[in-house]
Amino acid sequence: MNIRAEILENATATLAPDSNGYFGEYGGPIDDPRVAPLLAEIGAAFDLAMADETFQAGLMHLRKHYVGRPSPIYPTTNLSPAGGARIYLKREDLNHTGAHKINHCLGEVMLAKRMGKKRVLAETGAGQHGVALATACALLDMECEIHMGVVDIAKEHPNVSRMKILGCDLVPVSMGTGTLKDAVDSAFISYMKDPENTFFAIGSVTGPAPYPRMVQAFQSVIGQEARQQFVELTGGMPTEVVACVGGGSNAIGLFSGFLDEPGVTLVGVEPAGKGLDTDKHAATLTLGKPGVMHGFRCYYLQGEDGEPAPVHSVASGLDYPGVGPQHCHLKDTGRARYESATDAEAFAAFMTLSRSEGIIPALESAHAVAYAIRRAPKMRPDQSILVNLSGRGDKDIDFVISELGL
Numbered sequence: 001m002n003i004r005a006e007i008l009e010n011a012t013a014t015l016a017p018d019s020n021g022y023f024g025e026y027g028g029p030i031d032d033p034r035v036a037p038l039l040a041e042i043g044a045a046f047d048l049a050m051a052d053e054t055f056q057a058g059l060m061h062l063r064k065h066y067v068g069r070p071s072p073i074y075p076t077t078n079l080s081p082a083g084g085a086r087i088y089l090k091r092e093d094l095n096h097t098g099a100h101k102i103n104h105c106l107g108e109v110m111l112a113k114r115m116g117k118k119r120v121l122a123e124t125g126a127g128q129h130g131v132a133l134a135t136a137c138a139l140l141d142m143e144c145e146i147h148m149g150v151v152d153i154a155k156e157h158p159n160v161s162r163m164k165i166l167g168c169d170l171v172p173v174s175m176g177t178g179t180l181k182d183a184v185d186s187a188f189i190s191y192m193k194d195p196e197n198t199f200f201a202i203g204s205v206t207g208p209a210p211y212p213r214m215v216q217a218f219q220s221v222i223g224q225e226a227r228q229q230f231v232e233l234t235g236g237m238p239t240e241v242v243a244c245v246g247g248g249s250n251a252i253g254l255f256s257g258f259l260d261e262p263g264v265t266l267v268g269v270e271p272a273g274k275g276l277d278t279d280k281h282a283a284t285l286t287l288g289k290p291g292v293m294h295g296f297r298c299y300y301l302q303g304e305d306g307e308p309a310p311v312h313s314v315a316s317g318l319d320y321p322g323v324g325p326q327h328c329h330l331k332d333t334g335r336a337r338y339e340s341a342t343d344a345e346a347f348a349a350f351m352t353l354s355r356s357e358g359i360i361p362a363l364e365s366a367h368a369v370a371y372a373i374r375r376a377p378k379m380r381p382d383q384s385i386l387v388n389l390s391g392r393g394d395k396d397i398d399f400v401i402s403e404l405g406l
């Protein structure tokens with residue numbers, strides 16, 4: 001076997017973590033004796049649920065009749081450059097609640113209910129995770145408690161209103177800087193008050209085991225559908241599959257469908273913010289270093305003291321200093337490639353997609369679109385790029401109007 005083939009086989013084989021939750025060198029179990037048994041219980045319950053036909057049938061029913069899956073693949077007409085690669089979009093923006101997050105929130109809340117938990121708890125930054133979780137909790141009749149910094153509450157009005165209407169208990173967090181990292185601490189304190197009855201729902205493929213593999217499993221529906229749809233539509237495989245990377249859940253969901261196709265290039269697009277040569281970005285895999293952050297080992301952007309560095313992206317969903325362990329492993333093995341797009345490129349792609357195809361993307365997804373716009377003209381017309389359109393842009397329209405002075 002040549003080296004490249006061996007690396008590929010290795011990457012595919014090990015995208016399931018080892019029994020301690022490591023993907024290669026990344027991920028791993030929590031190092032806190034108070035929490036370790038709780039997470040072991042979740043991991044065991046998750047394995048039982050996934051092997052249970054009733055659980056699977058319930059999940060499939062909701063995906064089809066509630067979320068609106070399968071989401072289509074759309075071959076763009078005007079966005080694809082003449083003489084270059086054809087650009088296809090996997091339309092996760094058409095899901096109920098407008099993004100891919102509902103895929104794992106439904107799974108996590110179904111699991112919580114099956115475990116006999118009474119309450120689902122999480123923190124949220126911009127409120128996207130909070131809204132998807134509050135939606136799943138309303139549907140499945142679970143109590144929902146969301147911790148959110150007061151600064152974020154003031155900034156994210158529509159999402160705050162949605163969460164209130166959906167009936168979740170929104171806890172404003174004013175300690176520290178009143179932003180996401182304080183909300184994380186506050187949610188954790190609340191969790192430890194009643195872990196017996198509470199399920200902590202993480203919003204990406206991040207955190208300690210079993211969350212990365214669990215959220216990956218719930219998101220892998222994107223890649224499974226996309227692979228089948230792409231073959232039906234074109235008779236072959238895409239040349240490149242592309243997704244934006246914040247924590248990495250929508251990207252790993254799409255990649256899952258193509259890992260065992262060595263001819264398909266996997267590309268994750270990170271936020272380069274105001275530029276990779278500034279300190280205002282969140283390009284974790286491009287410029288970060290490995291270490292332990294938030295209870296798991298990953299690449300993360302570090303300050304001089306090794307603490308997670310402050311990060312910036314115009315897309316709040318990408319604004320995270322670390323990244324899921326699967327992506328760290330895929331980077332090291334060379335199975336996936338990680339590129340970046342700046343705030344300015346994301347704004348431009350947001351407008352280009354809106355005006356060429358009549359599809360307003362989330363600013364997060366616009367990073368993946370920006371890469372495709374840059375890349376497609378350099379490829380051949382018989383080649384193709386499949387972009388995961390992770391969400392729709394309704395939440396971003398006022399911000400874009402004011403930023404671009406429209």
Ligand SMILES: *Cc1c(COP(=O)(O)O)cnc(C)c1O
Nearest residue numbers: 204246247248249250317364391
């Ligand atoms: C939250 C979010 C993301 C980033 O999260 P990942 O875990 O990296 O997928 C991307 N797109 C949208 C629309 C989001 O809401």
